[in-house]
Amino acid sequence: MDRRHLSKAAKEFILKVAYGFKEVASHSFVEPWNVSYYFINDLKRFLASPEDLRGDRILFDLEVASGVSYNELKEYWDKLTIEEREIAIRTIIMSMASFGLISVVGAIAVNAEPHMREEILRIASRYYKGEISYEELVSELERVLWPTREERLKYWKEIEEYEKAMALEEYLPEEVVKEIIKAYFLEMMRLQMYDTYLLIPSVYPNLLE
Amino acid sequence: MNGKPLSKAADDLLRKVVQGFQESTEHSIVDPWDLSYAFIADIRRIEMSSEDLKGDEVLDVLAMASNVNYIELKEDWDKLSIEERKEVVHRIIEAMASLGLMSALGTIAIYAEPYKKEEILRIASKYYKKKISYDEMVSEMEDVLWPTRREKIRYWKFIESFRKAMSLARYLPEAVVRAMIHVYLINMIRLQMFDNLWVIPSVYPRLLE
Numbered sequence: 001m002d003r004r005h006l007s008k009a010a011k012e013f014i015l016k017v018a019y020g021f022k023e024v025a026s027h028s029f030v031e032p033w034n035v036s037y038y039f040i041n042d043l044k045r046f047l048a049s050p051e052d053l054r055g056d057r058i059l060f061d062l063e064v065a066s067g068v069s070y071n072e073l074k075e076y077w078d079k080l081t082i083e084e085r086e087i088a089i090r091t092i093i094m095s096m097a098s099f100g101l102i103s104v105v106g107a108i109a110v111n112a113e114p115h116m117r118e119e120i121l122r123i124a125s126r127y128y129k130g131e132i133s134y135e136e137l138v139s140e141l142e143r144v145l146w147p148t149r150e151e152r153l154k155y156w157k158e159i160e161e162y163e164k165a166m167a168l169e170e171y172l173p174e175e176v177v178k179e180i181i182k183a184y185f186l187e188m189m190r191l192q193m194y195d196t197y198l199l200i201p202s203v204y205p206n207l208l209e
Numbered sequence: 210m211n212g213k214p215l216s217k218a219a220d221d222l223l224r225k226v227v228q229g230f231q232e233s234t235e236h237s238i239v240d241p242w243d244l245s246y247a248f249i250a251d252i253r254r255i256e257m258s259s260e261d262l263k264g265d266e267v268l269d270v271l272a273m274a275s276n277v278n279y280i281e282l283k284e285d286w287d288k289l290s291i292e293e294r295k296e297v298v299h300r301i302i303e304a305m306a307s308l309g310l311m312s313a314l315g316t317i318a319i320y321a322e323p324y325k326k327e328e329i330l331r332i333a334s335k336y337y338k339k340k341i342s343y344d345e346m347v348s349e350m351e352d353v354l355w356p357t358r359r360e361k362i363r364y365w366k367f368i369e370s371f372r373k374a375m376s377l378a379r380y381l382p383e384a385v386v387r388a389m390i391h392v393y394l395i396n397m398i399r400l401q402m403f404d405n406l407w408v409i410p411s412v413y414p415r416l417l418e
Contacts, residue, residue, distance in 0.1 A: 014406070022408045031414050095406040107413040162416060176403055183396040191388045197227045197300060198385065199308040202413040203235050204315040207242075207371060208354065 003091055010084045013076035018095040020066030025099060033165035036100025039065040040093050040171065047093075053085045062092075097171035102180055104165035109188040110200045112145070117189050119144045124185035128178060137181070138166045219293045222285035227304040229275025234308060242374030245309025248274040249302050249380065262294040271301065306380035307389075313374035314393035318401075319409045321354065326398045328353045333394035337387060346390075347375045 006014075025035040042061050046052045056077055063070045080088065112120060120141060127137040146152050146159055169177045192198055215223065230248070234241040251270045256262065268286055272279040289297065321329060329350055336346035355361050355368055378386045401407050 018406050018408070022410075026410065026412055031416070032410055032412070033416075091406065094404075095408065098404075098407045099410060102407075103410045103413060104416060106410060107416045110413045111415050158416060165416075176400075176407065179396075179400050179403065183392065183400050187388075187392045187396050191385075191392050194382075194385050194388065195300075195303070195307075197223065197304040197307075199227065199231050199304055199311070201231075201234070201241060201308055201312040201315060202415075203241070204312055204319055204411040205240050206320045206411075207240065207313055207316040207367060207374070208320045 003087060006084055006087060007079070009076050009079040010088050013073070013080065014088050014091050014095075016068050016073070016076070017062050017066040017092050020068045021092070021096055022099060024065060024067050025103075031161070031165075032103040033100040033168065034161065036096045036103075036168055037164050040096050040100075040168070043089055043093055043096075047086065047089060050082070050086060053082055053089070058089070065096075093171050097168040098176065098180075100165060101168040101172065101177070102184070104162065104168075105180055105184040106188075107202075108141070108145070109184040109192075110202045114192075114196045116144050117192055120185055121189040121193070124181050124189070128182055128186060134169055134174075134177065138163070141166075213296075215296065216289070216293060218285045218288035219297050222282060222289070223297050223300055223304075225277045225282065225285075226271050226275040226301050229277045230301075230305060231308060233274065233276050234312075240370065241312040242309035242377065243370065244274075245305040245312075245377055246373045249305050249377070252298060252302060256298060262291060262298060267298065274305070302380050306377040307385070309374055310377040310381065310386070311389055311393065313371065313377075314389055315397075316411075317350070317354070318393045318397040319411050323401075323405050325353050326401060329394055330398040330402075333390050333398075337391055337395060343378055343383075343386065347372070350375075 003014075021035075021039070025032040028035050030038075039061070042065075043058070046058045046061075052058065056074060059070050059073045059077055062068070062073055066073075077085070108120065123132075123137060123140045123144065126132045127134065132140070142159065142162065145162070146155050152159060188200060192200060230244075234244050237244055239247075248270060252267060255267045255270065258266075265283060265286060268279055268282050271277075272282055275282075286294070317329065318326070332341075332346055332349045332353065335341045336343060341349070351368060351371065354371070355364050361368060397409055401409060
């Protein structure tokens with residue numbers, strides 16, 4: 001069974017948690033990629049022993065991750081087969097991973113110093129064309145962002161965070177990762193090439209409501 | 210954009226105001242496009258008045274927009290020729306307009322309902338391929354975002370804000386506006402077409418410092 005053939009209850013359950021998670025991660029004091037990483041690790045434990053999906057312990061974790069109440073989640077959960085539960089959790093993990101990965105890639109595109117942008121664009125183009133692997137992209141970018149030994153020692157915590165955030169890619173289809181890299185590292189960086197003072201916003205308030 | 214090189218004092222003034230403005234918009238309770246619109250209007254009013262840029266009236270506006278103190282700005286300002294002042298002010302306006310416009314485009318790419326995004330992508334593609342003008346694009350998008358007469362009456366304030374935000378394009382070169390539309394309304398929306406669970410973050414915290 002794949003996601004397209006899930007029941008209405010399963011689809012609604014996924015949407016509730018995924019959109020709730022987005023709200024939670026957007027307003028958290030913790031960086032969004034760290035929130036993704038933390039909850040994904042939590043959820044993975046349940047997938048490792050599918051027996052756990054028979055019970056509802058996982059709903060306590062999903063309640064914290066999404067801000068949706070246990071009772072509301074339980075109403076959906078009770079309607080799902082074990083197979084559907086597993087697919088729903090895998091899908092929620094993908095959604096969390098995409099949010100975390102887009103946040104970190106966007107943060108780099110927005111905040112990287114002008115002299116770094118050209119290098120990042122060059123490396124990202126090589127990845128996009130299939131000339132280097134994702135791991136090579138991550139490690140080459142790391143060297144651009146923290147080029148000296150001194151910086152690597154000083155910013156070891158940020159580097160660790162960066163590596164964890166970029167590792168969220170493992171939960172996503174390759175073509176999606178490529179599109180994320182294209183949108184943020186190729187198109188957005190190219191946009192900034194027009195002028196150093198072309199400011200990419202880091203906060204997007206809601207204009208529509 | 211990318212006109213002739215600026216003197217050090219001009220470059221310093223430009224950098225201070227632009228970076229300060231970006232910081233201010235990130236922490237302001239006013240939406241970034243509204244801030245851009247208001248400060249640009251103020252600067253343009255002074256530019257066109259009898260006092261124009263010979264005096265330092267414009268510094269009051271720049272100090273307020275950037276949160277950099279007047280005296281610090283004045284030190285750089287006094288070193289500039291009238292021509293340089295014009296160039297710096299022109300580039301500050303462009304930077305403010307780019308931040309305001311991109312914020313508005315980003316918010317549409319993030320918050321528009323999924324079925325509206327598809328329509329917006331179609332309209333943006335028509336503009337990008339030069340099949341319609343910028344003004345036509347804005348008006349078609351408005352009809353997608355607020356389709357009924359009832360919505361247009363109820364959300365008139367948002368519509369006004371949307372129009373003002375989109376009008377910031379007039380301060381930017383056409384090529385830059387097209388590149389922005391490509392990044393936000395084509396690439397970002399396409400990315401979300403893979404799956405309605407790929408949510409685009411609305412905040413990009415700093416990873417790099």
